[in-house]
Amino acid sequence: MSLHDTRDMAQGLPAASAAPPIIKVSGLSKHFGGARVINDIDMEILDHEIRCVIGPNGAGKSTFFKLLTGEHRPSAGEILFLGKSIRNDLPYQRIRQGMSIKFQIPGIFPELTVHQHLELSLYQTGRNSRDNIDELIERFKLRDDAYRLAVNLSHGKKQWLEMAMAVSLSPKLLMLDEPVAGLSMEETFLTGELIKGMQEDGLTIMVVEHDMKFVRQIATRVTVLHGGRVFADGMTGEVLSREDVADIYLGKS
Numbered sequence: 235m236s237l238h239d240t241r242d243m244a245q246g247l248p249a250a251s252a253a254p255p256i257i258k259v260s261g262l263s264k265h266f267g268g269a270r271v272i273n274d275i276d277m278e279i280l281d282h283e284i285r286c287v288i289g290p291n292g293a294g295k296s297t298f299f300k301l302l303t304g305e306h307r308p309s310a311g312e313i314l315f316l317g318k319s320i321r322n323d324l325p326y327q328r329i330r331q332g333m334s335i336k337f338q339i340p341g342i343f344p345e346l347t348v349h350q351h352l353e354l355s356l357y358q359t360g361r362n363s364r365d366n367i368d369e370l371i372e373r374f375k376l377r378d379d380a381y382r383l384a385v386n387l388s389h390g391k392k393q394w395l396e397m398a399m400a401v402s403l404s405p406k407l408l409m410l411d412e413p414v415a416g417l418s419m420e421e422t423f424l425t426g427e428l429i430k431g432m433q434e435d436g437l438t439i440m441v442v443e444h445d446m447k448f449v450r451q452i453a454t455r456v457t458v459l460h461g462g463r464v465f466a467d468g469m470t471g472e473v474l475s476r477e478d479v480a481d482i483y484l485g486k487s
């Protein structure tokens with residue numbers, strides 16, 4: 235049994251779930267006119283998980299992500315964050331309550347350096363000390379680029395800067411939308427190690443992702459969406475070895 239499997243078991247067993255879920259979704263649905271894109275989803279994310287949400291194209295992953303971040307309002311159902319309903323809260327209200335969101339496209343200010351980006355995001359928390367900025371710069375491998383304009387960073391380093399900014403808010407839940415899209419294999423692996431390091435430091439993380447190798451690297455649990463419903467949910471090794479999960483990617487199911 236690998237270390238990864240052991241971690242899966244620790245995350246997967248009901249005994250580990252004494253703490254209330256970070257997120258609890260019940261009966262969540264989203265319809266756009268007649269298009270029923272998300273249908274009656276129930277899901278819980280527990281403290282210290284890295285939950286990957288996967289599924290074939292059009293499964294509803296982005297729509298589900300947007301329901302959790304507040305970009306979309308549900309047509310039906312409930313979303314509890316740390317036990318409290320956030321169903322009608324706007325994104326900034328969810329962020330204030332401890333959700334931090336990194337979208338797929340980096341949102342970088344062209345006129346600011348890496349250091350200034352981190353100063354600005356830490357400023358909102360009142361913890362914008364030199365030590366805290368340095369710690370983020372080290373952790374996210376931005377030391378050589380600290381005083382460069384962020385707009386000139388590689389795509390990979392822009393992603394890491396955005397992740398650093400998201401983490402600087404000391405969230406209870408970090409939400410990542412395809413964090414390795416467009417990254418090289420090496421950058422992808424390093425991003426996975428950064429994410430696992432954040433989890434080891436106590437963060438709970440939800441990731442919408444396409445890259446299965448990356449999902450195997452980081453996920454403690456996996457939720458598979460298909461046709462806007464939960465098709466499978468459980469420990470990473472178990473879910474990813476299921477034949478019917480492979481079949482939906484091949485269009486057989």
Ligand SMILES: Nc1ncnc2c1ncn2[C@@H]1O[C@H](COP(=O)(O)OP(=O)(O)OP(=O)(O)O)[C@@H](O)[C@H]1O
Nearest residue numbers: 266269271289290291292293294295296297298444
């Ligand atoms: N605003 C909308 N109005 C109507 N249909 C929509 C809307 N947004 C998404 N859809 C449809 O909902 C379905 C799910 O889309 P969504 O983008 O959530 O899937 P996804 O799993 O993220 O796909 P991909 O992996 O290709 O990004 C698709 O068929 C899409 O066309």
